[in-house]
Amino acid sequence: xxxxxxxxxxxxxxxxxxxxxxxxxxxxxxxxxxxxxxxxxxxxxxxxxxxxxxxxxxxxxxxxxxxxxxxxxxxxxxxxxxxxxxxxxxxxxxxxxxxxxxxxxxxxxxxxxxxxxxxxxxxxxxxxxxxxxxxxxxxxxxxxxxxxxxxxxxxxxxxxxxxxxxxxxxxxxxxxxxxxxxxxxxxxxxxxxxxxxxxxxxxxxxxxxxxxxxxxxxxxxxxxxxxxxxxxxxxxxxxxxxxxxxxxxxxxxxxxxxxxxxxxxxxxxxxxxxxxxxxxxxxxxxxxxxxxxxxxxxxxxxxxxxxxxxxxxxxxxxxxxxxxxx
Ligand SMILES: NC(=O)c1ccc[n+]([C@@H]2O[C@H](COP(=O)([O-])OP(=O)(O)OC[C@H]3O[C@@H](n4cnc5c(N)ncnc54)[C@H](O)[C@@H]3O)[C@@H](O)[C@H]2O)c1
Numbered sequence: 001x002x003x004x005x006x007x008x009x010x011x012x013x014x015x016x017x018x019x020x021x022x023x024x025x026x027x028x029x030x031x032x033x034x035x036x037x038x039x040x041x042x043x044x045x046x047x048x049x050x051x052x053x054x055x056x057x058x059x060x061x062x063x064x065x066x067x068x069x070x071x072x073x074x075x076x077x078x079x080x081x082x083x084x085x086x087x088x089x090x091x092x093x094x095x096x097x098x099x100x101x102x103x104x105x106x107x108x109x110x111x112x113x114x115x116x117x118x119x120x121x122x123x124x125x126x127x128x129x130x131x132x133x134x135x136x137x138x139x140x141x142x143x144x145x146x147x148x149x150x151x152x153x154x155x156x157x158x159x160x161x162x163x164x165x166x167x168x169x170x171x172x173x174x175x176x177x178x179x180x181x182x183x184x185x186x187x188x189x190x191x192x193x194x195x196x197x198x199x200x201x202x203x204x205x206x207x208x209x210x211x212x213x214x215x216x217x218x219x220x221x222x223x224x225x226x227x228x229x230x231x232x233x234x235x236x237x238x239x240x241x242x243x244x245x246x247x248x249x250x251x252x253x254x255x256x257x258x259x260x261x262x263x264x265x266x267x268x269x270x271x272x273x274x275x276x277x278x279x280x281x282x283x284x285x286x287x288x289x290x291x292x293x294x295x296x297x298x299x300x301x302x303x304x305x306x307x308x309x310x311x312x313x314x315x316x317x318x319x320x321x322x323x324x325x326x
Pocket of ligand 1: 007008009010011012013014031032033034035036037038051052053054071072073074075076091095114115116117144166167168169170182
């Protein structure tokens with residue numbers, strides 16, 4: 001049976017990817033410090049190793065018998081990364097170099113890396129393609145790009161890697177068993193849903209004078225289950241002998257902040273007035289990725305493209321687990 005190590009497998013995307021791998025017949029090991037993830041989110045069929053991707057001992061234990069690695073561990077908050085850029089660089093770029101070295105030492109050569117579309121910074125054009133310039137505008141994006149560069153170096157030594165770049169991930173397992181439980185939560189859909197669930201009077205949106213169809217920012221949203229599917233296709237591609245590459249993953253359709261609010265109101269049946277705050281510095285008007293390469297090479301395409309479907313699954317999770325995994 002093919003055995004896959006998922007680093008960060010106790011986090012939001014990692015826990016759902018682990019569950020999906022197990023349901024697809026893979027054997028799984030999860031390596032996570034649990035500092036930002038939840039033991040309860042790890043499927044009991046997976047072997048759990050509590051430890052860091054920066055610990056040789058923990059990595060060696062977790063890698064034992066593995067055929068491939070999906071690396072999702074790391075820190076993900078843009079604003080926090082601006083406050084403590086050195087920590088982000090250490091956690092996202094330096095510590096996982098231990099993982100790369102240990103993979104090469106053991107001959108585990110297939111790596112799927114969860115990068116981010118934040119590596120592109122403010123794009124010159126949309127939809128963004130994989131060969132467009134990478135000029136991150138925050139420390140989070142810079143730290144992920146720094147690790148991509150380490151991967152490229154390791155490819156000279158025989159590693160083969162799929163690097164996925166994506167924007168906003170949302171939704172939950174359709175049965176509401178696993179979902180997003182960040183603390184603090186900075187992502188727009190869970191924030192809006194929490195506010196509606198708690199009968200807040202206002203929903204805040206940043207900026208209303210962007211050159212978009214309704215003046216609010218347009219972003220790409222991907223259902224977490226479509227993302228899990230892409231990661232499994234990335235593993236299969238590498239284990240079938242496919243070449244390493246960068247792939248953007250997106251819905252192909254952008255939704256404006258107001259459209260997301262409307263979807264949240266429709267799905268929840270609850271109302272709250274929208275108030276507009278000032279635009280956040282460095283927030284581009286439109287961020288949408290072209291996923292043509294992932295479609296052509298991996299045969300991947302998102303199955304859940306309507307914003308209502310994404311919000312419906314997130315809402316079901318919110319109602320089932322109002323305090324997340326606590
Ligand atoms: N959530 C999104 O919208 C989004 C968008 C683009 C890219 N990504 C990328 O996807 C990945 C997963 O994101 P997420 O939303 O699931 O984040 P998450 O915070 O829910 O999960 C990350 C997990 O990594 C663990 N971790 C942190 N440092 C570690 C270390 N040194 N060693 C081992 N484990 C460690 C945390 O405990 C946590 O469980 C991240 O790499 C992120 O950069 C996420």
